[in-house]
Amino acid sequence: MQTERVTFLTTPDHKAGLARRAAAQGISVGExxxxxxxxxxxxxxxQEAELVMLVAHVNEAIPQMAATLDAMIDTVRHTREEIAGTLDRLDRSE
Structure with missing residues (x-):
């Protein structure tokens, strides 16, 4: 088998990651x-079936996530209004 050399540049961190993954498999970085x-x-x-299932789960979860975020926004808005009202009352009482 005839071989040819291929060289590519990468960061030291990426090279170290390649070396770790290769070592974990007991092979060289080249291999x-x-x-x-x-x-x-x-x-x-x-893999395709698993991906389809995961996408379906995510699509089902998104409306609930959006509703939860909307409720959180409403809670923060209400809390800010209460704090502002309390501060206004304190300012008027001084």
Whole structure:
């Protein structure tokens, strides 16, 4: 098998991360990068199904999250109004 050298520049932190991940698998950084670049970019049917399920859960959760945020905004607004009213009353009593 004939090989050719490929060089790329990266940050020291990224290089250290590559070295850690490679070491965790007991392989060289070069082998780690080769394996990662050879991986197929397409999802497996299992990954696709899991992604569809996760998206459905997120889509179901978003309305409740929005309602919770709206309630929090109302609570903060009400609290600010109460504080402003209390400060006004204190200013008038002095």
């Amino acid at each position: 780690y990068v080769r394996r990662k670049t050879d991986e197929d970019d397409e999802l497996t049917p299992e």
